[in-house]
Amino acid sequence: METVQRLTDSILSLDCNDRRLERFENLFPLPDGVSYNSYYIDDEKTAIVDTVDSSVTLQFLENVKYALNGRDLDFLIVNHMEPDHCANIVELAKLYPNMKLVGNAQTFAFFEQFYPSADLTANYYPVKNGDQLSLGQHELNFVFAPMVHWPEVMFSYESTEKILFSADAFGTFGALNGNLFTDETDYENLYGDECRRYYTNIVGKYGPQVKRALKKASKLDIAMIAPLHGPVWRSNIDYILDRYMKWATYTPEKAGVVIPYASAYGNTASAVDYLANRLSEQGVKDIRIFDVSKTDASYIIANIFKYSHVVFAAPTYNLNLFPAMKSFLDEMAILEIKNRQFAVIGNGTWSPTSTKEMIEFFDTQKGWTNLGDTITLKTAMVDDEKAQFDVLAKAIADSVKATEID
Numbered sequence: 001m002e003t004v005q006r007l008t009d010s011i012l013s014l015d016c017n018d019r020r021l022e023r024f025e026n027l028f029p030l031p032d033g034v035s036y037n038s039y040y041i042d043d044e045k046t047a048i049v050d051t052v053d054s055s056v057t058l059q060f061l062e063n064v065k066y067a068l069n070g071r072d073l074d075f076l077i078v079n080h081m082e083p084d085h086c087a088n089i090v091e092l093a094k095l096y097p098n099m100k101l102v103g104n105a106q107t108f109a110f111f112e113q114f115y116p117s118a119d120l121t122a123n124y125y126p127v128k129n130g131d132q133l134s135l136g137q138h139e140l141n142f143v144f145a146p147m148v149h150w151p152e153v154m155f156s157y158e159s160t161e162k163i164l165f166s167a168d169a170f171g172t173f174g175a176l177n178g179n180l181f182t183d184e185t186d187y188e189n190l191y192g193d194e195c196r197r198y199y200t201n202i203v204g205k206y207g208p209q210v211k212r213a214l215k216k217a218s219k220l221d222i223a224m225i226a227p228l229h230g231p232v233w234r235s236n237i238d239y240i241l242d243r244y245m246k247w248a249t250y251t252p253e254k255a256g257v258v259i260p261y262a263s264a265y266g267n268t269a270s271a272v273d274y275l276a277n278r279l280s281e282q283g284v285k286d287i288r289i290f291d292v293s294k295t296d297a298s299y300i301i302a303n304i305f306k307y308s309h310v311v312f313a314a315p316t317y318n319l320n321l322f323p324a325m326k327s328f329l330d331e332m333a334i335l336e337i338k339n340r341q342f343a344v345i346g347n348g349t350w351s352p353t354s355t356k357e358m359i360e361f362f363d364t365q366k367g368w369t370n371l372g373d374t375i376t377l378k379t380a381m382v383d384d385e386k387a388q389f390d391v392l393a394k395a396i397a398d399s400v401k402a403t404e405i406d
């Protein structure tokens with residue numbers, strides 16, 4: 001059955017939901033599924049903006065057939081060549097051989113790399129940054145947004161109805177639940193955290209490039225943002241633009257403390273809970289503790305983007321940092337997070353090295369300020385070590401309270 005919804009009188013959403021996929025990009029857990037969005041513009045000329053993942057091809061083609069209602073397809077706009085969006089280009093070309101494939105030079109290069117056996121060169125309709133394409137009433141303006149989050153990405157701004165087709169920007173994990181627009185949903189509870197986890201782990205590394213794209217978007221009169229995943233923004237646009245600016249500049253949303261820790265036998269874990277209790281006594285309200293061996297890194301990273309302070313705690317393992325913490329730090333480093341205050345707690349039973357290794361890691365990171373004396377446990381925390389933890393808790397709490405969040 002078609003699952004088409006109406007954005008405006010002449011623009012339809014061809015969205016398809018996938019609630020079966022375990023991991024997005026084979027990396028990030030999807031407890032609430034994901035939607036692959038595509039949009040149809042019905043005008044003198046017909047156009048579809050992006051296709052969808054191969055997992056939902058049948059649903060997509062049914063939606064396309066319903067939306068076109070017997071008409072031919074004149075243009076397929078390819079804002080993004082990642083396979084969860086471009087996987088049905090060849091399918092559409094088989095059904096609508098006259099369609100023009102609208103993209104930039106990089107788009108076509110990637111198309112030929114992903115689909116070497118398909119020759120659509122005759123369909124190519126190359127555009128440059130700033131080019132326009134008239135469909136009749138609707139006029140598409142192409143705004144290049146390289147590295148948001150791939151090199152070929154472009155936004156398509158439809159100037160008549162003021163809709164920004166924003167590729168992967170402003171999207172979120174989480175399938176649609178019938179509500180097409182964000183203002184039809186309990187957005188903050190349903191998508192708020194997942195939108196952050198999606199941005200921070202997929203786009204998070206490219207803060208400077210996102211800032212450049214936001215600057216271009218700020219010059220547009222935007223009434224609606226139609227992303228490639230999740231619900232469509234038709235109100236509260238400033239809210240999502242502000243969130244993106246915060247994340248792009250690695251500005252904490254809240255003064256609070258995230259404590260990623262590792263622990264083989266519970267001693268480091270117990271010390272972390274002792275510290276968190278002292279932080280709470282010092283008036284710190286937002287404290288989030290994660291076991292890096294248990295919680296997927298993408299959730300912890302999203303919380304580090306959200307909060308201002310981070311305490312890393314981990315034991316030594318065969319004269320190295322505990323492997324799960326090492327992998328977590330390596331994954332976090334890829335995103336080049338900065339503007340955070342941190343502290344380190346190590347542990348070791350005969351020759352502890354974890355404290356030193358975490359400090360050496362942060363010596364390689366820009367924009368991380370070490371808050372207090374590092375602590376190295378010798379297996380189980382003992383009463384004599386309480387004073388060190390109390391001093392550290394006070395230093396962190398004072399810094400949290402002094403943190404200005406606008």
Ligand SMILES: Cc1cc2nc3c(=O)[nH]c(=O)nc-3n(C[C@H](O)[C@H](O)[C@H](O)COP(=O)(O)O)c2cc1C
Pocket residue numbers: 262263264265266267268269315316317318319320347348349350351352353378379380
């Ligand atoms: C397989 C293994 C190897 C370890 N290697 C070291 C080591 O090289 N140096 C050291 O000081 N402690 C070593 N430890 C002890 C841990 O660093 C730590 O003190 C112990 O796991 C207690 O902390 P936990 O209860 O938080 O895991 C090792 C522990 C395990 C399980």
